Amino acid sequence: MKILIVYATTHGTTAKAVDLLSRQLENHEVRSVNIKKETPPAPENVEVIIVGGSIHAGRIQGKIKKYLAQYQSVILQKKLGLFICCxxxxxxxxDEFEAVYPETLKKHAIAHGCFGGEFLMDKMNFLQRAIIKKISGVDKTVSQIDFEAIQNFAERIKKES
Ligand SMILES: Cc1cc2nc3c(=O)[nH]c(=O)nc-3n(C[C@H](O)[C@H](O)[C@H](O)COP(=O)(O)O)c2cc1C
Structure with missing residues (x-):
C-alpha cells in the first residue's frame, strides 16, 4: 500500500513523530514530505494520505491548510489520516485538533491523532522562550511525545486500509 505523509514542523518534533509513525507502517511504501522544505505532490497515486502539523498559538502551519484546501477533492477519494503535535x-x-482541520476532512478521516509534543528551549528564540515561560511556566526542555497515540493511529491506518 502506498502512503504519503505530508507534514510541517517548526522545531523538529513533528518530524520525529512522522519518523516514529513511518516505522510503525514499515510494511508499506511510505513517503514523507516536509512541506516547509519540499513541495509535496498531489495525493493522486497513493491509497492513503496522512497530513499533520504542529500547533503554535492555537494554529497549525498555513502550508498544511493550503495543501488540504488545494487537494481536498482528491483527498476525499483516499483513505485519510489527520494529526497534530501540541x-x-x-x-x-x-479541541485544538477540532479547530484546525475542516469538518469535511475530519469526518472523512479514518484516523485522528494528537501525538503530544516537545518544548525545545534551544530551538526557540528569545521571544518564544519568554512566551512559553509566561504561558506554561516552563523554562527547560520538555519532551511529551505520545508514543501510544502514534501507535494507535498507525494501527487504525493498517486496519482500515
Ligand atoms: C511559540 C510557541 C507557541 C506554542 N503554542 C502552542 C499552543 O497554542 N498549543 C499547544 O498545544 N502547544 C503549543 N506549543 C507547543 C508546540 O505545539 C510544540 O512545541 C510542538 O512539539 C512543536 O512541534 P514542531 O517542532 O514540529 O513544530 C507552542 C510552542 C511554541 C514554541
Missing amino acids: MEKDHKAR
Missing part, C-alpha cells in the same frame, strides 16, 4: 493534553489537545 503540548496541550486530552480534551484541550482534541
Whole structure:
C-alpha cells in the first residue's frame, strides 16, 4: 500500500513523530514530505494520505491548510489520516485538533491523532522562550511525545486500509 505523509514542523518534533509513525507502517511504501522544505505532490497515486502539523498559538502551519484546501477533492477519494503535535493534553489537545482541520476532512478521516509534543528551549528564540515561560511556566526542555497515540493511529491506518 502506498502512503504519503505530508507534514510541517517548526522545531523538529513533528518530524520525529512522522519518523516514529513511518516505522510503525514499515510494511508499506511510505513517503514523507516536509512541506516547509519540499513541495509535496498531489495525493493522486497513493491509497492513503496522512497530513499533520504542529500547533503554535492555537494554529497549525498555513502550508498544511493550503495543501488540504488545494487537494481536498482528491483527498476525499483516499483513505485519510489527520494529526497534530501540541503540548496541550486530552480534551484541550482534541479541541485544538477540532479547530484546525475542516469538518469535511475530519469526518472523512479514518484516523485522528494528537501525538503530544516537545518544548525545545534551544530551538526557540528569545521571544518564544519568554512566551512559553509566561504561558506554561516552563523554562527547560520538555519532551511529551505520545508514543501510544502514534501507535494507535498507525494501527487504525493498517486496519482500515
Ligand atoms: C511559540 C510557541 C507557541 C506554542 N503554542 C502552542 C499552543 O497554542 N498549543 C499547544 O498545544 N502547544 C503549543 N506549543 C507547543 C508546540 O505545539 C510544540 O512545541 C510542538 O512539539 C512543536 O512541534 P514542531 O517542532 O514540529 O513544530 C507552542 C510552542 C511554541 C514554541
